[in-house]
Amino acid sequence: MKDLTIVTWNVNSVRLRVPLIGALIEALAPDVLCLQETKVVDADFPLQAFAEHGFVHAALHGAKAYGGVAILSREPLAHIERPQWCGKADGRHVLARLRSGVEINCLYVPAGGDVPDPIANPKFAHKLRLLGELSAWFAARKAPRNRLVLTGDLNIAPLESDVWSHRALLKEVSHTPVEIDALETLRKTHDWIDAVRYFVPPGEPLYSWWSYRARDWEAANRGRRLDHVWVTPPLRRHLRGATILREARGWSPPSDHAPVAVTLAV
DNA sequence: ATGGCAGGTTATACCTGA
Numbered sequence: 001m002k003d004l005t006i007v008t009w010n011v012n013s014v015r016l017r018v019p020l021i022g023a024l025i026e027a028l029a030p031d032v033l034c035l036q037e038t039k040v041v042d043a044d045f046p047l048q049a050f051a052e053h054g055f056v057h058a059a060l061h062g063a064k065a066y067g068g069v070a071i072l073s074r075e076p077l078a079h080i081e082r083p084q085w086c087g088k089a090d091g092r093h094v095l096a097r098l099r100s101g102v103e104i105n106c107l108y109v110p111a112g113g114d115v116p117d118p119i120a121n122p123k124f125a126h127k128l129r130l131l132g133e134l135s136a137w138f139a140a141r142k143a144p145r146n147r148l149v150l151t152g153d154l155n156i157a158p159l160e161s162d163v164w165s166h167r168a169l170l171k172e173v174s175h176t177p178v179e180i181d182a183l184e185t186l187r188k189t190h191d192w193i194d195a196v197r198y199f200v201p202p203g204e205p206l207y208s209w210w211s212y213r214a215r216d217w218e219a220a221n222r223g224r225r226l227d228h229v230w231v232t233p234p235l236r237r238h239l240r241g242a243t244i245l246r247e248a249r250g251w252s253p254p255s256d257h258a259p260v261a262v263t264l265a266v
Numbered sequence: 267a268t269g270g271c272a273g274g275t276t277a278t279a280c281c282t283g284a
Contacts, residue, residue, distance in 0.1 A: 037273095039274065064275090065273090065281090113282095213269070213271045
């Protein structure tokens with residue numbers, strides 16, 4: 001039994017964020033890193049930079065220019081899979097199993113464009129379709145003793161306190177009822193537990209993303225909680241803590257997402 | 267209601283993000 005800290009971070013280009021790896025490790029002491037929007041093909045992934053910090057094991061599912069996900073680990077990764085969704089090779093899912101048997105799923109759900117209408121906006125249709133495909137896939141893999149982690153940029157802020165203004169964002173993609181319903185359908189496939197909300201009551205505002213476009217993201221604080229870590233019920237009693245590293249949004253050069261860490265005793 | 271910024275690309279304008 002030892003502590004396992006899993007960190008998820010939408011890096012918005014892993015190559016630009018390489019100089020921040022040391023600060024990330026110092027702040028959160030991760031054992032497993034799940035990255036999204038790596039924006040790099042696997043052949044060009046900066047593996048060496050992570051290896052120098054002890055993350056010598058990797059499961060990559062890259063893509064050119066947009067998307068791309070990766071799991072980096074201090075301990076070996078086995079049974080690596082790279083599922084593709086909606087018939088696209090756009091690097092949205094990679095999964096791997098740790099020695100403890102815990103399976104890590106790193107996901108990047110599409111943003112969904114501007115208009116929350118699947119008929120008028122193909123990007124929104126893609127987002128809903130991908131969530132539907134994921135739900136069917138996870139439902140088919142269900143087993144009561146499964147010890148799974150589902151983490152990544154899900155691009156949906158489900159609770160009222162997961163956005164700076166519930167009222168202002170109800171019709172904004174990322175907080176519309178139809179997306180939240182689709183996310184809830186996915187959550188129910190394994191009775192997934194939102195590991196961050198397990199520690200922070202739903203009344204307390206919690207964000208993991210702040211737009212680049214604000215003049216002063218910190219002062220405006222118009223955030224959304226788009227990045228999540230979920231665990232299956234057999235892992236509930238192993239949950240030890242959760243942190244959203246808000247200060248990382250102020251690092252230079254910053255991602256618009258903050259890293260989210262969850263610690264399990266496994 | 268709008269625009270604001272950042273990153274990538276067979277770049278130097280346009281797509282994507284959310």
